[in-house]
Structures are given as structure tokens and as C-alpha cells.
Amino acid sequence: MGKREFTIHVGPQHPALKEPENFVFKVDGEYVVDVEPRIGYNHRGIEKAMENRTYIQNLYIVERVCGICSNSHQTCYTQNVEELLGMEIPERAKYIRVLLAELERIHSHLLWLGVAAHEIGFDTLFYYIWRDREVVMDMLEEISGNRVNYAMPTIGGVRRDIAADKIPKYLKMLDVLEERTKFYKNICATEKTVLARADGVGFLSKEDAIRLNAVGPNLRASGVASDIRADSPYLVYDEIPWNVISYDSGDVFANVLVRVDETFESVNICRYCLEHLPDGPIRTIFSPLGKVPEGEAVSLVEAPRGELIHYIQSRGTDKPYRYKIRAPTLGNIPALCEKLRGGYIADIPIVLAGIDPCFSCTDRMVFVDEDRDKRWEMNGEQLRRYGVEWYK
């Protein structure tokens, strides 16, 4: 380290990070020279907890991996279990799942927009956006019975139906959301101080985005039009007309635009779902104490933050034998470090927030032996033996 450089720690407690995570920045005056992420402050052992609970109980555990994309995790999980069961879910259930997923995307993207405004010190915009986000929150609350953890998808379908007489009201709420989002897009594009803080900040080239495995809006902001909903459609995304949004400039401003435009797309998808909701049952029965046949499955879902991967392994009991979750933020961290390098200290929060990080879904466990300066990881079998040894 040169004489002029010193390190600053952003996190695990820092106002710019809403979750505990540590980034060690090497800075030279106001410039960031290098950054080293340290994840693992919020490891909650969810995968292990899932191995100890039945398939029905796991529905609600997996929902709590993330507070904002809870529905994506649940959808991903149910898809996995249904694949193992060889179960086909009713059409109406599929539409309701898509509706929920898109409402969740609207809620997540508006939330992000507000947080981004807060990170660049534009609190007024933050308050307005969060006020208007309440519309979609109310809608979700009415449909599912809870603001955040909707608990809608279940194995075999969804748990609540959408009342036909409420649909006109929902459509009106969607209009309000669309209008307000247009207004905010206009503000972001014309307010000089916002442009000064977002345009050209946190650049990630297309090549780097692909090389570093960026996912989700972060990838699409670098000009790669890749979206799980289009690349390997699940549920009924292949029946619904919609577009993949991508922008080429690769900076924070492109991130804003991608997310705002995706909100518009989501509003349209929701409208389509509400207007074309097929009749029929909403679920096929899966016994709450049911067993799942032996096998393994992987399912992909486009969460608001990007590609979400769940893996399941069953040994024919009523509990999964192994469950593995790869949340989108983990995929985005290498790209994030690339974006931060060479920027200003002042841009750290907005670039960090630019990938819409969700660290508690990301955390991995690494063993560290400080005395011997060693780090290592363990696979499932090693971990099991380690546990047996420990308690012997």
C-alpha cells in the first residue's frame, strides 16, 4: 500500500447498507483504488433449517430468505417440489403466480428507486416514491393477506383466489402506479443534480458484465438482454406479451432506466393477467404431511434482482435431503467490485445500491482460522462429519 492510500471499512454497520456486510475500500483521497468484499455476517442457516422441516413447513421458511423477493423464492421452491412430484398445476394458479411475481417486481423496483434517491441524498424523492409504493403494497395486502410475506404459492397451486369483483379496482390501482412511475422517470431524467450523480457513474462494460456473471437488471443495464422469463420461460411467461428491457450505457443511470421500464412492463403483465385470468380451480391437493419421491431438481426464476437458482434433492421422505439456494446478489458481487474500482468515495453508496443488493440471501459460510491465517469451506458431507465429531 502506498503512503497516500488508506483503507476505510464500509459496513458491517453503515447507513448506506441496510444489511450487515463489509466492504474494505482502499482509497486515495476521494478515489477508490481497490475493494474487497467480505460476506458472511448474516448467515442464518436457512438451508440446514429446511432439511429439518417438512415440505409444507419449508414453504414459509424459504419465503423468509428475502424480505422483498419472498414470492420469487417461494415460486422457485414450489416449482422444484412440483417437478419432483410430477404435478401439473392449474392454469388459473399459474396466472395468479405470475400476477404476484410481477406485483412484487413493481414493489421491489419502486423500493429500489427510493433507496437510490436516498443514497444520493435526494430524500424528497425517496419520500414521494415510498408513499406511492403503498399503492402496490395495499394491493398485495388485499390479494394475499400480508404486505411482505404473501404466502401465496403452495405446493400444487396458490392458496387464495382473486375475487372477480375486485379486478376493476386492481386495474385502477395499476393505472395510478403507471402514472406515478412515469412522473418519477421524468424527474430522474430531468433533475440536474440526479443526472450529475447517476450519469456515467459505476460503469460496467458488456464484456465485463458477461465475464463476471452479472445477473438481472445489473446485466441488462450493460446491454445484455437476458432474462430468465424470456430465456427459459416458466409459468405462463411465454403466453403473455412483454419485452425484455436493456440499456447499453452500463452506469447507474442505465440501472435506473432498466428498473423503471421493467416496472412499466410489469404493470402491463399484471393487466394482462387480470384481464385474461382463466377459470378453474386454483390448486391441486398435496397432503400437508405428504412425501416427495426420490430425485433432484433445479429451478430458475427471474427474481426482481436477477436470476434465482434453487436446487433440491429428495430421498423419498417428507423432508428434503438437501436444499441449495443461489440468490442473485451473490452473482452480482464480482461485477459490483468492478464497478466500484476507480470511482469516488461519494459514489460508493449509489453504486452499491445500484445492484439492489440483498445480502442476507447472499451469505455463505467460510471457516477462518485467524491464528494460522487459513480459510476453507466444507461440503455437505464434511460438514456432517464435522458435526458428528464436534458432538462426540
Add this chain to the structure above:
Amino acid sequence: MIPPVLSSLIQVFIFPGFIFILSYAMFCEWVSRKFVARLQNRVGPLYTGWEGILQPLADSIKLLAKEDITPKAADKFVFALMPVAVFALPLTAIFLIPIQSLTNLWGYSPIVSFEGDLIIVLFLLSVIILSIFLAGWSSANRFGIIGATRAALQMLAYEIPLGIAMIGPAIFARSLSIGKIVEWQAQSMHNFLSAPNLMAIPVALLLAVGFIICTVCLLAELELRPFDSPEAETEIVHGWQVEYSGKKLGLLRLGHDVKLVLASALLTSLFLGGPIGPWPIPPVVWFLLKTAVCVLILSNASALFARLRIDQMLGGSWRYLAPLSILYIMAVQIIAGLM
């Protein structure tokens, strides 16, 4: 009749000195918080007193009762001294600004006045920022040091246009005393009303330009948005204040309020005619009204913008504000020469 010693003591400590200014500073904080909250569609402080008017006082009392922590690595003496300086310096500067005379209901005079007190005010403003720098630096926290350097950079960039803009009215009034400047404004207003002449228009225009430059610079001086990067919360965790807690933080907050009053009082006296107004209302009321308007202007700006980065801020100052202020002072010289 009150003996002169007692009268000066009252002036310094009660009215229009210490206690008056302090309560007015808290009132201004309340006005600004309430106003920003309403702009953002919130309610703002609500429960302490009528519409939360006692909230700033309650906050200060709470902070006084809190644990006061000094970091181990900090320079203890400087660390403890600087909050006092940040509080006392703007208070001293306000003593130089004419508000109300104690003996004559319709008269106004600063507590202390002499030829050149404008320069002293400018000097005190710089010393405030110097003490902010020392406060951040002595706390031996990395965020604090970054905040302190940013504050110093900001001072270098904005002190010059601020000084120049404040000299404008002084040139017109041909005096460096704030009291005389106020008198000049009253005089010329009187002249204009009794015999309107065209010369007043460029003067008024120039004063308006000076007012704008001064407002922008004072926003930077007060570390209000868009110039709040020395204490940017999401970036460097309140910058130079990060290690302060308890009593010291309470003093810093009060200091900030007093600075807000000082800034609006300066704007009022140099550009808006100070405590002078039509007859039936005493000067002190005029003064309070005008400063409240200035507080509203300052806090409106802080709701309207996003935070600028420090380099954009410095660039903006050197590229636009400094040349503008030099042009302004040249125009002022020419016009004043013609008069």
C-alpha cells in the same frame, strides 16, 4: 433608568443576546423541519408542545442527558473544545448584527458595532469552518477525516464568492459596518419613495444577484443540501460529526441552528434591509419575519436537490460562482462610481 452596565449585560445575555438568539435558533430549526416535512408530505415534529414547537429543545435536553463518549485515539483537548467553538463563534457573529435597541422601541442597533465589523463576521465564518475541520480531524475517525477535508475544501471554494458578494452592499453604502449598510438601505429606500430615479433599478438588480450568490454560498457554509457532502450520511456517516455524542453533539446541533440564524440574519441585513420596515411594527418583529423567510428559502433548497459530489461542488464554485461574483463586484464598482 437602567444603569449602562446592567443594560449591556441584559443586551448580551437576555435580549437580543444569548437567550433570545438561542430560543430563536430553536424556533428556526422547528420552522425548517416542519416546512421540509410538509414539502415532503410528512407531518414533521408533532407531539412536544403545539405542533411540536418544543421538539428542538427536547432534542437538546435529551442529548445533554446522553452518554458522552470520547474515542481513545482522539486528541481529547481539541475534540472537547471544538463543539464549544462551533456553538460560540456564530453566536458572537450575531452580536454584530443590528436587531433591536433595548431603550428605544423603534430603534435598532447591534450589541457591538464598529467600522469593519463585516470583515469580522466574514472572519468568524471562516473560523467556524476551521473549527469544523479540527473537530473532524481530532476525532481520529476515517470518516471524520474525510468529512473534515471535504469541509475544508468546501470552505476554500465558497468563502471567496461569499466574501465578494457580501462586499457588494458595503461598496454601495461606502462602509464596512453592517449597521451602516442597513442605514444606507433605509436611506435609499426613503429617497426612492420620495423621489424615484432610474439609478435605483441597476442597484436593486445587482443586490438581487448578490443575494442569490450569497444564498448559494451560505447553503454550502451551512452544509445544507445540495452541498452537504461534508456530513453526507449515506456516504461517510455524518462525516466530521461521526464521533460526537451526548453533550458535544447537542452543542454541535445548537451551533448548527445558530449558524442557520446567522446566515439568514446576514442575508436580511445585507440585502433585505435588516430590521427596518414600515412604522407600526417594531424592528425586532421585522427582523424575525425576514429571517424566517430566509430560513424557508434555505430549507426549501435543501428539499429540492440531490447531494452533489465534492468534486462537482468545487468545480461548480470555481467555474460559475467565482467568475460570476467577480463580474458582479465589477458591476457594483461601476454603478457605485456613477452614483
Add this chain to the structure above:
Amino acid sequence: MAMAKELLKNAREKPCTLLYPFEKTAPPEGLRGKHVFVGEKCIGCGLCARVCPAFAIELLGGRGPKMSGMKVYLGRCLFCQQCEEVCPTGAIKLTTDYELAVLKQEDMVLVFERKPPEAKQPKKE
């Protein structure tokens, strides 16, 4: 300055803040809140306790006819409604009561009594 108009508009409007303990919004129909338990309906099958992902339900006195009541630990409950969904007789239900703040930890536990029907009370000693 793009926000100037919106700011002025909002300054004239009423703040959107609800002064919560004094003003309340009506919860939407179907909100998942506090539990109710109808002792007469319960058959003591214990399914609710078995499916609960948070282990928030405790049967008092064991399963079946012996069951004398039920404890619901609101502090653990996730309000997922799985207990209601699985109950064969609709004995346990979630209401829309969302105001669950209490001052003591003991109050976080709902204790329900169950008086088993007289006829079905075989007492084999």
C-alpha cells in the same frame, strides 16, 4: 429544479402520514392476524401443531380427547395461516386483528381452553 412544482403541490396538501395510535386504517378483508380458537369444534387431532413451520402451537395435555387446551406463541408465529388451512373442523382461525404489541413477554402467548364434549371423555385410569 424538476421537483419544484410537486413540492408546492404537496405543501398545500394534507400530509400522507397517519397518526397511528389515533388514526387507524381498516385492515383489508383476509389479513392474517391474531388467532381465535373455538374449543367446541376442535377434535384434538394435533395437525395444526404438526404443520406449523415455527413450532408456535403447543397442545396442552396431549393429542386426542385428552387435549385440554392450546397455547399459541405469537412471538414465534409467522402468520402463515397454515394451521387454519389444515384444521379439519375450522377450530383455529386467524382474525384481522393486527395490533399485537404487548408489554410483557407472557402476554405474547395466547392460551385457549378446550372443554371436550362430555360424551367423548373416556377416563381410563
